Amino acid sequence: MGRVKGRLEEAYDPHKVEDYVHKFWDENSIYLKVKEKSSKSKKKYYFLDGPPYPSSNTFHIGTAWNKTIKDSMIRFFRMKGYNVWDKPGYDTHGLPIEVKIEKELGLKTKKDILKIGIDKFVQRCMEFAKRNVEGLTEGFKDLGVFMDWEHPYLTFKDDYIESGWWMIKRAHEQGLLEKDLLVHHWCPRCETTLADYEVSEYVDLEDPSIYVKFKLKGYDDKYIVIWTTTPWTLPANAFVMAHPDIEYAEVEVNGETLVMARSRVEKIMEEAGIKDYTIKKVIKGSDLEGLEYTHPLEDEVKAQELLSKYHRIVMAPEAVTEHEGTGLVHSAPGHGDVDFEVARKIGVPIVSLVGDQGNLLDGAGKYAGIYFREANKYIIEDLRRKNALLHESTIVHKYPVCWRCKTPLLLRATEQWVIKVSKLKDKLIKEAETVYWQPEWAKTRFINLLKNVRDWVISRQRFWGIPLPIWVCKKCGHIEVVGSREDLERLGGKVPENLHRPWIDGVKLRCPKCGGEMERVKDVTDVWFDSGISFYASLGYPRNKELWNSLKPVDFITEGHDQIRGWFFSLLRSGVITFGSKPYTRVLVHGFTLDEHGFEMHKSLGNYVEFKEVIERMGRDIFRWWAMMTTTWEDMKFSWAGMEKVKRDLSIVWNVYNFALTYMSLDSFDPVNNSIEEFSETLKPEDKWILSRLHRLIKKYEGAMYDMKPHEAARGIRDFIIEDVSRWYLRLIRRRVWVEEDTVDKRTAYAVLYYILKNWLLLAAPFIPFITERLYRELVYKSGDGYESVHLEDMPSYKAELISDEIEESMNIAREIIEAALAARMKAGLKVRRPVKRILVAPVSRDIVDKIDPFRHVILEMANAKSLEIVEEGFIESQMVRSVEPDYRGIGPEFKQKSRAVVDLISRYSKEIADAIVRNGYYVGKVNGEEIRLEPRHVKIRADYPDWLSVEPSKVGLVAVDSRLDKSEILEGLAREIVRRIQFMRKELKLGIEDDIMVSISTDDEAISEAVRAYKNYIMREVRGVEITGDPIQGYRREWDIDGAKVVITIQRVSDRNGRQ
């Protein structure tokens, strides 16, 4: 047999609660028990953690939100009986960490790294990552995230690297792996290519701005004009791009014909200082297609021997605008991205004439050996000499520089390893179509991206990353892609102690084709490579195939909307490359965390809030619930005020449970032997109402969680406990639990209250795991009911038969009436404490009458009325009394001097005059003995309710309070005034609710004395008085004023129920 005996501190203190719960979880291994329970289930739920990047040991508020969403979902599915896979991960490789270590070690260039040794450098990177992983893990645990923190997946582990190799092998097997020339930004000082995301810094730089004439073949003195700020790329010119739809003009200048965009002519002529020019002809860009030209530096540049046969005008709308330049774009495919793409499309060879250190190569002929930016002046000089320079000036523009050494970058074609993802485009889209996205628009956005999918450059010339498992035969050029450590040994290699560079670099293989020695390509993979394979790599596939085969596919992933293009995409790409299918089925996209004004939070902007501060000032549950209530996929504006509000809500939750605990333990309520099923016959309508509300909540909650709308569930539990339970149900059952005797009615109320409060804890547990644990321990576990921890519970399912539209509608009507009645009382100045005789309701429709019935008692109690009368529509209005007021504009001109007397008459016989005028249209009266006739123009007719009737409209009809009080109501009201004051004094003495008191009331007021006599028993019951006397007694004495009368009240504690003195 159980019994409620839990206790709570007076007020909700989140830190006390959370410290207590953390300690409880730790000491009792609650996480392991939860996991163990869940692991027995056959229903699998594969959650995959998007691995955060450990660049520091603390995390952003957005990361906390991210993990809270994951934790809430995991907890829900565990409680729903799923066997949830919950391995967290960290994305540990990549350039950001390399750069941090370079800074730590004071290294400035790639050469410096080679100098201290790759082994030492990589070692430091690994230590750095491990250190931060530990810090982050502490933070996530502290937030209450129940994941497998003892066994996270770390992308730098050898096993993970091996899984990565396997994918590259899979790509190779399908003919998707290629070595290719690609244009990328290059730092000539660090001698490395930079990925797009690394090109983020720009400075204002002065460069030449030149207009160059290319002579058209087959014409005399006819030239096309191009514009460039990078003259050093001219030696590598292969063709010229034009827009088919732009108009071009043939401009005559000094006997030469120059071709340029029509819209640019004036601008260019002005810039070049040419006043004397004529537009001879306007043609469409498409007319230029295929025209061949002669390169002005043909004789100076060796590479032009190859390139000259491609010199012609090519249509490339994507490369040409009319905003700047000449509408004719010089194209050097080895040094420009669009140029490169176009060259690829039309089959022009890619020639790059700049070497690793930024010097022009031999192919650049007379300019060979010159640093690229230095070469500009020689090239311009030669152009001028050859009469190919139309105009020369300089321009200051934003130019990208290396984010580490600030050297201006250049675009350069280099050989990189590529997976030809574009070949998989249709498959990618087809697979993506069958993924369920929340919200819907994320899918649209995702598919749009896939339509423009590009090949994937996986190689980086770096150190801290998964080494490319590609070996090339020095003798015959044969390529082997190694998919595992086993492959390595099979090909005659020795597995090194660590699969990273530089250890792997030393591994030589024997060529299976010619027996020659094979060496590894020195590159590592792109950072996106690592996290994209996590769906199988984190499970140890392909070494351990069973786990992935039993868990696949991933059932749930969630990350911010930046990951639509990021992780969600890289996972799909890897899934299609490896298994030919999508790796996940359901995706929830969440928003970003912005500052209070909707701007990005940045340390440099000064609007950054440390998550640690949120925990210190608020608490874990407060943050979690607040974050989970914001619409998941929308950006979240950070708000201290928003969290304060949640704190208030949690305080109310605390008070609700405190209320229940106090009374249930006082009455030794036994929830185990008083389950709600026992009381099905004695449920009052309000009990049925709250049960209906609860089950409606469960239904909505469950639907929201399965549909990945956790914010709807989080808001739902809030509205239920605050609006339905605290603000309403608790007020309705107070009187029932205050009675001392053990009544069925009281036990029914307890059983219902216990049932809804226990179930609410289960629903709320995924979101606010700390306070629910604490309350569960006190209310449920200590009562001998349930489990050791709320998180070991089973999530309730809704019972459709308990959801009643009728009872809820009835309650809504009752609440409407109560609200209107209270408003009417206020208008009449009637305190709620004083009872009124009756409330009248004139419903707008007759069907409301029956619906009011179940809650008559509720209306009477809440509005403090003796009776409720349903009256006919129109009855209340019929009580209105007509009267008139003088209308001076009508009276003055007619009655002149008699006006004042007429006004007197009107106010004296206001009602009679009103009736007469309404009935007959006029009223005849006497003023100074003289008969006068009043007509509508002399008065304003008004209709008012009588003083004793206060009326308030409501949605269900007019509600009126009859404020005429009989003596009995007056006396009862006075008795309640006395009670209130005694209660106040009890509170002042800090008496417990079980303490009994002796009361003395002395007053000269006749009515109050009578009220005390008449309601003695009532007063005694209400204030736990053992006796009420008019004689003076010892004790706490206080003088009061009740309706202007002096009342002296003295109270003295005698003993409590258990006889304690």
Added chain:
RNA sequence: GGGCCCGUAGCUCAGCCAGGUGGAGCACCCGGCUGAUAACCGGGGGGUCGGGGGUUCGAAUCCCCCCGGGCCCA
């Protein structure tokens, strides 16, 4: 420059997909309640629903354009 999202009271946000008299909380003012009490309840003031145009009997809601913010691309 393109794709997607957001913009509703002083503040934080529901309502929008399925058009039908604009809501909640906080803050402010007034009143009430008082055995959950540093709690609670009622009332009041406060809105060009970012701006403009269109569809419709009727638009916060659907369509188009613009402005501001966010993410991702170029």
